[in-house]
Amino acid sequence: CIPVIIADDIVLPFADAIPWEDIGVFVDEKDVPYLDTILTSIPPEVILRKQRLLANPSMKQAMLFPQPAQPGDAFHQVLNGLARKLPHERSVYLRPGEKLLNWTAGPVADLKPW
Structure with missing residues (x-):
């Protein structure tokens, strides 16, 4: 089994x-x-050759949305794609006087369960 894509001018996800x-x-x-x-x-x-490439475990992982999320899965591919769109200059995200970039959503005590 190999993917057959019937579409003109399509941009497929996770190209990297x-x-x-x-x-x-x-x-x-x-x-x-x-x-x-x-x-x-x-x-x-x-x-x-196409089937062998598809059988690669990392390729399979990149197409799946397991619960919970796992490194290299489709969820992480989406995050990586979004991260590539962000500016990479550290100073854009640092507050005045900060030297370390903190990506957390705030204090853990403020987090509420789903």
Whole structure:
């Protein structure tokens, strides 16, 4: 089993963790009537290579949302993607006089259970 993506101009998630071009087959929407021909024309060694890449445990982990969250899972991929969009200059987040960046939501005593 390998992903078959039928979409034009799509941006797939987690591109830094999941090499979509290497594991999937992309089909233009206009070519859907020829899907059977397209898929059966893929050489077996190409399919096997894609399946082997997909079998990589870290690749599988990047596509899952386990409960509780685990390092490398899809939840963490979302967080990593958001973090990459933030400015990386430390001074943006530090208060005047602070030298250490504190990412907590505040004092633990203020946290309320779900």
